[in-house]
Amino acid sequence: MLIEPFAGETVGSVYRRLATRNAVPMGELWTTIRHARPRLPLRTTPELVPRLVEELADLPPGFFYGRRSDRLFVRCIHTNWRHSNCPTCAPLPSAVTKCRRCTAGEPVEVRTRIGAVCARHRRWHYAGADRDLARSADFVRAERCLTGTLWERGIGPDTGELELATTLIRAGDLRQEDESHRPALECHYPEAVRLVALTTETWAERFLTNTNVGPIQVAALVEAAVNAVTGGTSHDVDAVRASFRAEGREAVIGLDRPVRFRYGRSSGLDELGRRILKFAPRVRAILLRHTDARKPPARRPRPSSRRAQR
Template identity: 85%
Template sequence: MPHLVEELADLPPGFFDGRRSDRLFVRCIHTEWRHSNCATCAPLPSAVTKCRRCTGGEPVEVRTRIGAVCARHRRWHYAGADCDLGRSADIFRAERCLTGTLWERGIGPDTGELELATTLIRASDLRREDESHRTALARHYPEAVRLVALTTEPWAERFLANTNIGPIQVAALVEAAVNAVTAGTSHDIDAVRASFHAEGRETVIGLDQPMRLRYGQSPSLGELGRRILTLAPRVRATLLRHTDARKPPARQPRPSSRHAQR
């Protein structure tokens, strides 16, 4: 549709393609498989609603490097909302993390990781099971962003990508990560980083007391971990999505609508 509008409005090709700085980072051949916002391979994020104060009250969607919060007007604007945030420092830190660290891992507001994170956090509170993603994200934005940031760090990526590690070990990692980010202390988060390692066919889990599990053995899970276990395949697929390498898309010449009408 954007390319059709370009032709009908006599706009230059690529007018709606956005700035390179707006693109989500990917691994591709053009940068030797490092994360970058490659002009050829990196996609634009999904369209998100912009702050109503910034648009003069008009409903506007943009595909740019933006999250769920307008720091200028201190408003929550995700999915068309318009809520005052006052001086919620945690929320503004989360926004900077999303549009900075996470963006450079290829993670945006609607790439799936934040939705998974809110689902995992809600799993610890059965009273909120029927809550919509939109409502849950507004309540848990700082925790959801911290959880995504923690579980997409290089050590977690290596742990989740190890095919010798089964779903129960994955659930144990995610359970510990959820508990750490909801506790809100850097000590708990550092403990998770230091506690999960894979060494060959052994998984080393060092929370509480170190355990060395041979391939096929499983750690014990708490109630939250048992709920997370049912999501283990989704957890792995979603949190490893940003590691996928991208081949240059095949570009087909676009037939002119004017020529097609002749």
């Protein structure tokens, strides 16, 4: 018996559901496959034979290659270094669990353009969860931002930025310091998405890529951004956008009044800022990850005829 695949469904998910539908243990099905492919490992790893799984499930060739619309945007040579979902360079996102309401209760993993929230059923489905959302409007807005604006910057649910954002938001609360990422993300998802969106805008990218901006100024930027998205208003967010710029060897920060900090000097950070300062290099690296450009694999030059004759 065949299954009805979901768009972007992973090899492992299709294999598991196919075995379940036909009442065959996954290990036993894998043993049968190994009779035809004896070099495969003993461990059940259908990801090694995606074409064979396509045949078993009667899927069209290339089904697991994914749709271009689901790919995370990258900057690459094929689009003159602009962000795009280039079919050659853009990767598919990490596998995420799909909403149980959408799958009629079946556990399904997909690599498609979704985040952690099902906007249709107002459910939190990240990492296999299935919970109703009390603040559904905030979460749905965050989901649309993630799969829209952030996706086109190359940012997905598991590329690192959202995990960093939840860490930064929790940095001001000692009681939440040991909370794991999954429950923290569910608690702070709207704020985390807004923080990532704000700190990956063009103005922030220019500030963070300036080599004359030191870790203290990075911490000051993040401190202001966290305060604006967690307890401020849209006016406070606009003030952050307008208040950070770099001029030569000075960072000009004008949240209340223009203040110039020379590279390496103390900026009078508050407690949150001092805690953020401890991992400023990590903050900078993760927030600038989406600016990395990709080039197609370089081909090795063929040896010249003279070298070949030697």
